[in-house]
Amino acid sequence: MDSLTIAEQLTVHGIKPSYPRIQIYKYLYTKKNHPTVDDIYNDLIEEIPTLSKTTVYNTLNLFIEAKLVKSFNLDKNEKRYEIIIHDHSHFQCERCNKIYDIPCDDINLLPKEYEGFKVNEKQIFLKGICEECLK
Amino acid sequence: MDSLTIAEQLTVHGIKPSYPRIQIYKYLYTKKNHPTVDDIYNDLIEEIPTLSKTTVYNTLNLFIEAKLVKSFNLDKNEKRYEIIIHDHSHFQCERCNKIYDIPCDDINLLPKEYEGFKVNEKQIFLKGICEECLK
DNA sequence: ATCATATATGTAATGATTACATTTAGGGAA
DNA sequence: TTCCCTAAATGTAATCATTACATATATGAT
Numbered sequence: 001m002d003s004l005t006i007a008e009q010l011t012v013h014g015i016k017p018s019y020p021r022i023q024i025y026k027y028l029y030t031k032k033n034h035p036t037v038d039d040i041y042n043d044l045i046e047e048i049p050t051l052s053k054t055t056v057y058n059t060l061n062l063f064i065e066a067k068l069v070k071s072f073n074l075d076k077n078e079k080r081y082e083i084i085i086h087d088h089s090h091f092q093c094e095r096c097n098k099i100y101d102i103p104c105d106d107i108n109l110l111p112k113e114y115e116g117f118k119v120n121e122k123q124i125f126l127k128g129i130c131e132e133c134l135k
Numbered sequence: 136m137d138s139l140t141i142a143e144q145l146t147v148h149g150i151k152p153s154y155p156r157i158q159i160y161k162y163l164y165t166k167k168n169h170p171t172v173d174d175i176y177n178d179l180i181e182e183i184p185t186l187s188k189t190t191v192y193n194t195l196n197l198f199i200e201a202k203l204v205k206s207f208n209l210d211k212n213e214k215r216y217e218i219i220i221h222d223h224s225h226f227q228c229e230r231c232n233k234i235y236d237i238p239c240d241d242i243n244l245l246p247k248e249y250e251g252f253k254v255n256e257k258q259i260f261l262k263g264i265c266e267e268c269l270k
Numbered sequence: 271a272t273c274a275t276a277t278a279t280g281t282a283a284t285g286a287t288t289a290c291a292t293t294t295a296g297g298g299a300a
Numbered sequence: 301t302t303c304c305c306t307a308a309a310t311g312t313a314a315t316c317a318t319t320a321c322a323t324a325t326a327t328g329a330t
Contacts, residue, residue: 189319
């Protein structure tokens with residue numbers, strides 16, 4: 001997806017496509033690495049020397065409002081962000097810390113006693129050792 | 136579980152049963168409300184006027200080391216703590232914010248492409264509207 | 271009772287996040 | 301173009317959870 005289509009994508013969701021906004025969206029879209037605000041800021045500051053962390057926060061919160069992006073917490077008190085694509089779980093390796101996206105079938109996680117509950121969102125976070133590190 | 140058995144429980148896990156430690160453990164054990172550090176501190180300060188928040192943090196981290204307690208994050212950057220009993224999910228109601236423990240059968244969440252991964256821990260966090268609030 | 275060590279406490283530092291006020295940029299109207 | 305209005309971006313300072321570290325207190329053995 002090039003900058004033009006990203007701009008369209010943002011516009012469709014009622015967001016004016018400024019340069020920082022496009023770059024942040026593109027970063028999330030192309031990197032797919034569940035970055036923290038720090039990750040995004042440190043990587044984009046070269047491309048956008050005037051970027052501020054506040055802008056990164058504001059932009060991400062704007063994207064979340066627009067349901068383009070979602071945030072989640074792993075263990076640490078530090079939010080991670082990703083483009084909303086399809087439902088999946090996160091697996092974090094305890095050795096290399098890499099985060100894997102795990103496809104997640106549409107399992108019903110509510111036993112029948114809880115069928116009166118309405119689930120709007122589910123987050124599944126797995127920890128363990130990944131295949132690479134087990135070798 | 137009275138204070139005596141809590142003291143034994145702690146001793147078995149190599150933790151000297153001081154008064155604050157017993158009270159904090161009892162709090163987690165009897166309340167079962169996924170408290171934050173602030174919750175614990177504010178509720179116990181009446182019983183233990185000399186309690187400090189640092190002690191609450193230290194004690195909880197000690198319990199986690201000993202695998203008596205685990206912590207988890209919901210949406211906010213604020214840890215919640217609970218006694219480790221059996222695997223279960225958390226459901227937080229978006230309206231009343233109450234957190235429900237949802238029994239969670241031992242579902243395998245890894246598709247077969249990921250069967251080389253070793254899962255040590257899983258956390259499932261559901262958001263939605265609870266039955267009470269739907270009425 | 272004394273001393274060594276474990277436990278608890280207080281203060282200050284850190285790091286993520288937000289609040290708020292200021293500056294900058296972009297899009298119309300004259 | 302120039303002026304003006306509003307949206308966007310920025311910087312600074314505040315807030316909140318958590319940890320680091322140094323000090324004080326309590327406990328248990330000798």
